[in-house]
Structure formats: structure tokens, C-alpha cells
Amino acid sequence: MKKTTLKDWAEEFIPLEKLDFVPRSFEIVGDIAIVEIPIEIEDYDKKIGDALLKVNTAIKVVLKKSGIHKGEFRTQDLIWIAGENRKETLYLENGIKLKVNPETVYFSPRLSTERAFLSEQVIANSRVLVMFSGCGPYTFNILKKQPNVKLIDSVEINPEGHKYALENLNLNRNLLKKSDKFKEKIENLKKEKKVINEKQIIEEINNEIIHFYCADIRKAMINELNGKKYDEIFMPLPKDAELFLDCAFSLGDKNCIVHMYDFLHENEFPHKSENAVIEAAKKVGFKVGILSTRKVGQYSPRKYRVCCDFKIL
Ligand SMILES: C[S@@+](CC[C@H](N)C(=O)[O-])C[C@H]1O[C@@H](n2cnc3c(N)ncnc32)[C@H](O)[C@@H]1O
Numbered sequence: 001m002k003k004t005t006l007k008d009w010a011e012e013f014i015p016l017e018k019l020d021f022v023p024r025s026f027e028i029v030g031d032i033a034i035v036e037i038p039i040e041i042e043d044y045d046k047k048i049g050d051a052l053l054k055v056n057t058a059i060k061v062v063l064k065k066s067g068i069h070k071g072e073f074r075t076q077d078l079i080w081i082a083g084e085n086r087k088e089t090l091y092l093e094n095g096i097k098l099k100v101n102p103e104t105v106y107f108s109p110r111l112s113t114e115r116a117f118l119s120e121q122v123i124a125n126s127r128v129l130v131m132f133s134g135c136g137p138y139t140f141n142i143l144k145k146q147p148n149v150k151l152i153d154s155v156e157i158n159p160e161g162h163k164y165a166l167e168n169l170n171l172n173r174n175l176l177k178k179s180d181k182f183k184e185k186i187e188n189l190k191k192e193k194k195v196i197n198e199k200q201i202i203e204e205i206n207n208e209i210i211h212f213y214c215a216d217i218r219k220a221m222i223n224e225l226n227g228k229k230y231d232e233i234f235m236p237l238p239k240d241a242e243l244f245l246d247c248a249f250s251l252g253d254k255n256c257i258v259h260m261y262d263f264l265h266e267n268e269f270p271h272k273s274e275n276a277v278i279e280a281a282k283k284v285g286f287k288v289g290i291l292s293t294r295k296v297g298q299y300s301p302r303k304y305r306v307c308c309d310f311k312i313l
Pocket of ligand 1: 072105108133136155156161215217218236237
């Protein structure tokens with residue numbers, strides 16, 4: 001019989017009584033597979049890695065999870081076990097390119113549908129802020145779906161995340177070629193019969209519209225973002241976003257839409273996030289309208305990653 005799953009291959013080297021510990025699923029970021037290997041079969045980790053390379057020939061590297069996402073940067077330790085000896089990869093998502101090292105920068109491919117869903121709703125001419133922007137997945141998804149944003153600022157505290165965001169800006173530099181601004185500039189140059197240097201024009205528009213800042217959002221608020229106001233704010237830090245709601249109230253203009261991520265137990269859904277937003281607003285004298293609180297993925301048994309979408313009134 002043809003071997004198709006990891007378990008099929010594992011039968012060759014893992015004793016029968018331990019076969020049930022073989023992971024049924026694993027995460028793929030670009031050409032890297034990230035697998036959680038239970039302690040009961042950790043002696044076989046290298047063989048499991050080699051087997052994964054056979055299960056899916058697009059996988060070139062296998063990394064083993066060693067602990068959970070932790071610390072301010074929300075990163076996780078990953079141990080190389082098979083394939084090419086590297087941890088950096090190029091990931092394609094919804095028509096954008098993202099270079100990332102999933103050990104040094106938080107990144108989850110599981111959120112790609114959520115990013116596409118929210119990006120589709122961004123309105124033309126919006127001023128957008130992505131707090132906690134990592135290597136830039138929200139930023140570039142938004143630019144792909146709505147190239148006519150007025151501006152998009154992204155703030156990330158992890159210098160590695162910021163470094164990748166800048167590299168990814170380079171990889172996605174042509175997204176704004178679909179913008180009205182780009183088309184207008186080209187039209188005007190044609191009318192004036194001037195030389196058209198597309199590369200230079202796209203560079204100018206990117207510099208005008210897209211800004212990445214490596215900073216703590218609280219510090220950025222009083223430095224780089226001082227005096228700025230936004231129409232839409234993304235807060236993709238489910239563990240702690242709630243603690244930064246005051247920043248959203250300071251930076252959001254009237255009618256600004258905010259997307260705050262959170263982790264909720266099913267008994268707390270959706271009131272806990274919604275109450276946190278309402279209470280935080282009250283504290284700083286603002287009114288809010290809750291638009292929706294959505295489950296965007298399972299975090300652990302009976303616990304969900306959720307997004308509370310609300311409007312600053
Ligand atoms: C859950 S990750 C999300 C990253 C990215 N938006 C994504 O979806 O892949 C949260 C990010 O927030 C960053 N972060 C945590 N605290 C921060 C702060 N006070 N200011 C700015 N960024 C922060 C972390 O370094 C991390 O990259």
C-alpha cells in the first residue's frame with residue numbers, strides 16, 4: 001500500500017504501542033513544516049522529520065516545537081530536525097509574499113482567511129494603523145485588497161519583525177501599482193509628455209503611504225504617531241490587546257473601526273471582550289458601538305481566538 005501519511009511512514013520505525021502519539025497534523029509556513037512531537041516519541045524526532053519530507057515533497061525543512069509562544073515578542077523556540085539547515089522561508093498568502101523566520105518573529109498562517117476577510121472591508125482613502133504588525137501580514141493583505149488607502153502605519157516592537165517587514169515591503173513594493181494614485185501620476189506624465197520611470201513613481205508612492213515603525217506602541221503614540229488620527233485600527237495581539245485599548249481611543253478618529261483580538265473561553269464568549277472594550281472606553285470618556293465579536297479560530301479545547309470589531313462614536 002502507498003504511504004501517504006506521517007503515520008504510514010512512522011510504522012517503519014515507531015513501535016506499534018506508541019504509534020498513536022504520531023502527530024496527525026503539522027503547520028506549514030512556506031517550505032517549512034513545524035511539528036509538535038509528544039515526549040513519548042521524542043527519541044524518534046529526526047526520523048519523524050525525515051518522514052515528513054517524504055509525506056510532502058514541497059517541505060524542505062522540518063522544525064520541532066519546543067515550548068509555547070512566549071514573552072513580549074510572542075515567539076516560540078523551534079529546533080531544526082530535518083531537511084535544509086535553515087529557519088527562514090518565503091510564504092505566499094492571498095497574493096502577497098512574506099519572508100519570515102518563524103522562530104524569531106511571530107507568524108501564523110492559520111490567520112490568512114481572517115486577514116483576507118478584514119482587508120476586503122477596508123474603505124478607500126482610509127487612514128489605517130496596524131499595531132503589533134510583526135513581519136507585515138496584515139499590512140500587505142490590506143494593501144493588496146485596498147491599494148487606495150490614504151496611509152497605512154504599522155508598529156512592531158520586535159526588531160527582527162521590523163527587519164522582515166521592511167524586506168517584505170521590498171518584495172511587495174508593486175502592490176500600489178493598482179492604486180488610483182499611481183494611475184493618475186502615470187496619466188499626468190503622459191499628458192505632459194515626460195519620461196515615465198515606473199520604479200521611481202512606485203517608490204515615491206510607497207514612501208508617502210506605507211510606514212513601518214520599530215517601537216513600543218505606547219512610545220510610538222507620543223513620538224512617531226504623535227498628532228495622527230486613523231479611520232481603522234488593527235490590534236492583532238490576542239494575549240494583551242485589551243491593555244492597549246487606551247492607545248486605540250487616542251489614535252482613532254470619530255467613527256474609527258477597531259479590530260481587537262482576544263482569547264476567550266467559550267463561557268466568556270462574547271461578553272468578556274465586549275465588556276472590556278466598553279469599560280476601557282468609559283475610563284477615557286469615549287462611547288463605542290460593538291459591531292460584532294467573531295470566533296476566528298480554536299486556541300485550545302473550549303478556548304477561542306476572537307476578534308471584537310467596534311466603532312469609536
Ligand atoms: C501575535 S503577534 C502578531 C504579529 C502579526 N500581526 C501577525 O499576525 O503575524 C503580536 C506582535 O506584537 C508585537 N508586540 C507586542 N507588544 C508590543 C508593543 N507594546 N508594541 C508594539 N508591538 C508589540 C510582538 O512582538 C508580536 O510580533
